Amino acid sequence: MLSYQHAYHAGNLADVQKHALLAFMLDYLTQKDKPLSYIETHAGRGLYDLADEAALKTGEAAAGVTLALPHFPPAHPYRQAVEAVRARFGATAYPGSPLVAAIGLREGDALHLAELHPQEHAALTATMAGWGAHVQKRDGLEMALAITPPTPRRGLMLIDPAYEVKSDYDQIPRVMGQIARKWNVGILAxxxxxxxxGAHKPMLAALQAAFPEGFRQELSFPPARDGHRMVGSGMFVVNPPWGLADEAARLKALFAKL
Structure with missing residues (x-):
């Protein structure tokens, strides 16, 4: 199924969690003067306008990044990424994770993105022009298995499917296990x-059994509207970098203020 489009949800609290932790991990990796690979399996379009009809229809950004961003210190890599994108694309722009990553990466780092949705892929290709990204119109997990271990070998992979069908939950632990065996030094987020x-619970149980040293954070927030089934978001990280637990604790405290 290819019906999901993130424009309706861009900048919500789930994005704040995901992008804040992603920016922190990439900032940690780039402190070392060695190249890295960033791989994203479900990239979306890469850039969103929080003033467009889709974003305004749900109001999720207004209850998300609009409230949260001022609580991040000016030097935080997530806040810096959002502000860099707004300086370039306008005050209502919001970066998807491909742009969060691209802003944090350096010359010599590799950037691999997959997006299967035709319209989203076309938009992603346009957004990432000039950033040196390798963009593929391909199933993201298939791409991940094909290019791992990547060159450079150190790096991070973000897996962020739409969870449109139950098979997403069943497939992910198996595929993450395959990727980890091929790329044992990679950070898998x-x-x-x-x-x-509770559809996510069997998947998490399988992941925790396969990766007992993995890091897990779950944050709760009110549903976006009456009847909305999502009441929080989570990140599960294999080979978590040093300091991630402390950063996640700071993020949890920030969410408690909102």
Missing amino acids: LWYPILTS
């Missing part, structure tokens, strides 16, 4: 929704 149905 999975975002997932916290749903009232």
Whole structure:
């Protein structure tokens, strides 16, 4: 299924969690003077306008990044990424994770992005022109298995599917296990929704059994509207970098203020 479009949800609290932790991890990796690879399996369009009809229809950004961003210190890599994108694209622009990554990467780092949705892929290709990204119109997990271990070998992969069908939950632990065996030094970061149905729980149980040293953070927030099934979001990280637990604790405290 290819019906999901993130423009309706861009900048929501789930994005704040995902992008803040992503920016922190990339900032940590780039402190060392060695090249790295960034791989993203479900990249979306890369750039969103929080003033467009889709974003205004749900109001999720107004309850998300608009409230949260001022609570981040000016030097935080997430805040710096958002502000850099707004300086370039306008005050209502919001970066998807491909742009969060691209802003944090350096010359010599590799950037691999997959997006299967035709319109989203076309928009992603336009957004990432000039950033040196390798953009593929391909199933993201298939791409991940094909290019790992990447060159450079150190790096990070973000897995962020739409979870449109139950098979997403069943497939991810198996594929992450395959990727980890091929790329044992890679940081594998999975975002997932916290749903009232509990659909995510068997997937998390399988991941924790496969990766007992993995890092997990779950944050709760009110549903975006009456009847909305998502009441939080989570990140599960294989090979978590040093300091991630402390950063996640700071992020949890920030969410408590909102």
